[in-house]
Amino acid sequence: MRPWPRSLAGQMALLIALALFVAQAINFGLALRDRTEFRLGQATRPAATRIADALEREARDRRPLAADRGRVRRVAADPIPAGLERHPEVASEMRRQLLELGLKPGRIDTGFRPAVESAVEETDTARRGARRRRGRDGDILLIAVEQPDGWLTVMSPWPRTESRLLWTLLGQTGILYVIVLLPVLWIVRRMSRPLRDLRAAAESFGPGDPSTPLLPRGPDDVAALIVAFNALRLRVGGMLDEKDRMLGAIGHDLRTPLAALRVRIESVEDEADRAKMVDTIAEMNRTLDDILSLARLGRPSEPLTDVDLSALVDAVVEDFRDIGHAVEFVEADRLPMRLRPSLIRRAVRNLIENAVKYGHSAEVRVEARAKTVAIVVADQGPGIPEARMGDVFDAFTRLESSRNRETGGIGLGLALARAIVREAGGEIRLANRAGGGLDAVIELPR
Numbered sequence: 213m214r215p216w217p218r219s220l221a222g223q224m225a226l227l228i229a230l231a232l233f234v235a236q237a238i239n240f241g242l243a244l245r246d247r248t249e250f251r252l253g254q255a256t257r258p259a260a261t262r263i264a265d266a267l268e269r270e271a272r273d274r275r276p277l278a279a280d281r282g283r284v285r286r287v288a289a290d291p292i293p294a295g296l297e298r299h300p301e302v303a304s305e306m307r308r309q310l311l312e313l314g315l316k317p318g319r320i321d322t323g324f325r326p327a328v329e330s331a332v333e334e335t336d337t338a339r340r341g342a343r344r345r346r347g348r349d350g351d352i353l354l355i356a357v358e359q360p361d362g363w364l365t366v367m368s369p370w371p372r373t374e375s376r377l378l379w380t381l382l383g384q385t386g387i388l389y390v391i392v393l394l395p396v397l398w399i400v401r402r403m404s405r406p407l408r409d410l411r412a413a414a415e416s417f418g419p420g421d422p423s424t425p426l427l428p429r430g431p432d433d434v435a436a437l438i439v440a441f442n443a444l445r446l447r448v449g450g451m452l453d454e455k456d457r458m459l460g461a462i463g464h465d466l467r468t469p470l471a472a473l474r475v476r477i478e479s480v481e482d483e484a485d486r487a488k489m490v491d492t493i494a495e496m497n498r499t500l501d502d503i504l505s506l507a508r509l510g511r512p513s514e515p516l517t518d519v520d521l522s523a524l525v526d527a528v529v530e531d532f533r534d535i536g537h538a539v540e541f542v543e544a545d546r547l548p549m550r551l552r553p554s555l556i557r558r559a560v561r562n563l564i565e566n567a568v569k570y571g572h573s574a575e576v577r578v579e580a581r582a583k584t585v586a587i588v589v590a591d592q593g594p595g596i597p598e599a600r601m602g603d604v605f606d607a608f609t610r611l612e613s614s615r616n617r618e619t620g621g622i623g624l625g626l627a628l629a630r631a632i633v634r635e636a637g638g639e640i641r642l643a644n645r646a647g648g649g650l651d652a653v654i655e656l657p658r
Contacts, residue, residue, distance in 0.1 A: 220407065221400040228396055229389065236385045243381065251370070252305045259355050259368045260309035266364070267315070277364070286362045292354050296323030299353065306355060318358030324370060325352045406430035410438055417445060463504050470496055499624070514552045521547045521556075521656075522578050525587055528560045529576050537568045542577035547585060549656065551636055556656075559632040559640075560587060562625040563652045567591035571649060580658075584638075587654040595644040604642070605630045629654075 217223050266284035270277055277286040303320040310317045353370035356363050406429050413426055425442040428435040474493050480486040522544040529541040560576075567574035571591025579586040596604060605626050630640045638656040645651060 220404045221397060224400045225393055225397050228393060232385065232388055232392065236381060236388070240378070240381045252302060255302055255353050255368045255370055256306045256309050256355075259366045260306060260313055260315075262366055263310065263357060263364055264313040264315060284364055284366050286359075286364055288362050290319075290321050290356050290358075290363055291365050292321050292323035292356050296325060296354070298322055299324060302353065302355070306357070310357070318360075320358070321356045323354040323356075325354055403430055403434065406434045406438060410434075410441060414441065459504055463500065466500055467497070470500075514554050516550050517553055518548060518550050519553045521549045521551075521585060521587075524553055524557060525560055525576060525578055528557055528564065531561075532564055532568065532574075537564075538573035539564060539568065540573075540575045542575065544578040545580070547578060547580055549585065549658070551656070555632045556636065559629040559654060560589070562629040563587075563589040563640075563654070566625055567593070567650075567652065570594070583658055584655045585658055587656075589652045590645070590649060591652075592649045595648065595650045596642060598644070601642055605640070 217226055262284050266277055266282070269275075277284060279285050279287050299322045302322045306320050306322075307317055351370045353368045354365065355368060356365045406426075409426060425445070426438050428438045428442075430438075470493055474490070477486055477489040477493070480489065523546070526541050529539050532539040564574050564576065567589050568591075571593030573592055575590045577588050577590075579588060626640075633640050633654050633656070636656060638654060641653050641655070643651045643653070
């Protein structure tokens with residue numbers, strides 16, 4: 213199973229979905245970068261401003277900053293515990309903000325404190341302010357700036373909204389999929405419906421099929437393709453009609469002189485010569501029948517008929533028995549099938565002829581299977597080399613290259629049999645048996 217869809221609608225929908233996903237991923241990356249920069253500015257800019265204002269008030273009022281109250285406090289040592297999460301990017305941005313305000317900070321330390329913790333003692337007023345900030349913005353970031361006479365510490369809100377941003381973008385992506393993909397799927401399915409109809413018409417097309425032309429619809433390219441298919445079907449039908457007329461004329465023109473020759477050889481006095489001439493004319497007639505039958509396959513004049521396949525095969529075997537050939541039929545139950553009986557009879561007869569010619573005897577059986585029916589013709593001959601199994605089905609091909617009529621025909625028997633069986637939706641296969649001999653199997657769909 214391939215993960216890539218096979219249909220046009222599925223492939224277009226998948227491509228659009230992937231394009232939307234990539235676009236939203238890029239959008240998420242840009243939004244995350246902007247959010248990070250905004251969060252850094254939100255955490256450092258007010259803190260730097262408070263520190264600058266506090267130092268200015270301290271210089272103006274000559275009143276030192278307290279260590280236990282106020283937004284900006286002065287302590288003797290770094291007040292941020294070692295176990296808190298550090299943010300170097302905040303320290304770097306804080307240094308840049310302080311330098312812009314004209315201050316020269318020493319070391320800068322940061323520590324992230326979740327809203328549920330309270331590691332620093334606060335007055336009631338500061339605690340209420342911190343709670344308001346936590347309730348509004350979430351967690352708290354502690355910032356400590358080293359000065360010549362101590363450390364200045366300030367608290368700043370530190371929102372953690374990446375997950376909220378992610379869910380927001382996922383929701384937007386889902387809305388885009390619904391708004392974009394559903395109309396695209398509807399449009400593509402509407403566009404591909406004429407293509408599906410065209411494929412079905414091409415698969416069901418058969419010579420002489422009186423089906424009506426397809427109605428051109430869909431986009432201009434698809435409609436033009438349907439028009440071209442209709443024209444092609446007409447041309448193919450015309451060519452096949454012309455071929456049938458030509459074959460009929462050839463068959464008539466060839467059989468007429470053969471019939472005249474058959475009448476004239478009756479005047480030959482030598483009985484042996486006359487018998488050879490009769491056999492030659494009969495062989496020519498059989499060859500002509502094989503060639504015309506092979507050429508006309510695909511436009512059978514015989515309709516489909518409900519027949520008992522076991523009885524049909526038994527009748528073919530009985531014909532060979534009547535002329536003295538060692539052919540046996542394994543009795544089988546009644547097996548109703550819908551097929552063209554004359555053509556199937558011809559295919560079975562060709563296989564039995566090969567078995568009798570090369571194996572001197574044949575055993576024929578009919579096997580009913582779950583989805584197929586097998587007609588097995590088994591001989592006791594030398595078999596066929598595995599490398600030549602496929603060659604024997606080619607027209608005018610013989611494994612014995614002498615072209616002697618005593619050792620075989622012109623190489624049309626198996627080619628004609630396979631063409632007949634394939635026209636019926638089945639297949640022929642050959643297999644050498646381990647103990648010697650060859651099995652020729654016709655498989656027909658039930």
